[in-house]
Ligand code: SF4
């Protein structure tokens with residue numbers, strides 16, 4: 001690793017920069033690799049979320065600065081910003097900025113789901129297919145989210161704020177920046193409040209996000225936004241199905257039409273993901289817990305397309321795949337030691353391009369047409385009375401609190417950290433104030 005890569009990586013770690021696309025993977029690890037291509041994932045294909053396009057609209061220079069730093073760190077010869085061509089007003093501006101930077105270009109993507117799946121983006125940008133069970137680095141690519149690169153453009157500056165979109169059943173949907181650790185209720189109040197009496201929300205977007213009802217839950221560094229919906233909205237009901245329910249319904253209803261597989265984006269990349277076969281195993285799985293030991297879900301990226309779009313019976317093959325992965329983990333089986341790991345190079349499906357699912361159709365299928373509004377940028381400077389900084393905001397080992405109750409902290413101070421030899425990075429105070437409650441899950445700071 002060059003001196004620059006080592007320093008850049010150190011800065012990312014000390015600043016607590018994590019993947020802001022939702023996953024929260026510590027970014028310093030990506031900066032330590034070597035890659036030919038550095039890709040900016042600006043596809044943002046989760047319906048109704050807008051934060052990446054707003055960051056590119058209002059702070060494009062910083063995203064390009066972050067990309068240049070990343071390219072230098074990993075030795076990339078080419079930087080590519082992948083953005084949907086529907087952003088017609090934004091793209092000429094990005095192309096203009098790219099012209100002034102070395103070896104950076106803008107790639108226009110179709111408006112399909114999941115264009116933002118990093119393995120799909122790698123294929124669109126480079127023509128390369130990530131091997132089954134592999135990562136983009138295996139084919140010379142490093143992929144970063146827009147906000148991650150924005151954060152990377154301020155070397156060593158602690159991540160204390162995050163960009164979010166609040167959309168759906170709120171009075172004034174908006175995209176804005178807030179201190180990490182405020183509650184989602186506060187975020188909704190900044191958007192004028194709810195428009196429905198009994199709301200729930202999907203944290204992270206309608207497709208891959210998680211249904212939540214606790215609006216007191218804190219915003220974290222990797223938060224991208226929420227979609228608020230009435231609790232009885234079919235999407236909330238479907239995504240909240242318990243394992244006994246989707247198992248019972250799936251066992252009795254799946255007719256093995258295989259549409260779930262035929263539209264699966266990873267199957268279309270040539271990976272051996274076959275949700276209909278996982279469903280078939282479900283039909284024959286017995287015992288009180290109906291453990292699922294099908295290997296055909298091991299490469300599922302959990303995009304939800306099969307459950308929320310493809311299945312004509314309204315079944316839940318995605319959850320079947322997630323359950324199968326979890327049941328196989330108990331047996332210590334992952335893709336690498338499965339019988340599906342043949343070592344053969346994947347062949348992209350010849351009709352892949354014709355099976356891309358347009359986001360407009362997806363929004364209809366999800367029942368979100370009435371909620372599909374713009375969420376314009378709002379320049380809000382919100383000063384919360386208190387914040388709750390979660391110790392687990394990244395993939396890896398959770399932080400341990402490094403402050404004590406009653407202690408005074410300044411904005412940007414480290415309040416939790418992980419040992420240097422473990423995967424993870426520190427979390428910081430997002431406001432100045434006195435430390436309130438401290439436990440293994442969070443540190444509270446009162447302004
Ligand atoms: S699409 Fe639905 S009904 Fe068809 S095989 Fe898949 S889960 Fe079964």
Ligand code: SF4
Nearest residue numbers: 264300301303304306
């Ligand atoms: S959620 Fe369904 S469509 Fe998406 S990768 Fe998994 S099996 Fe394929």
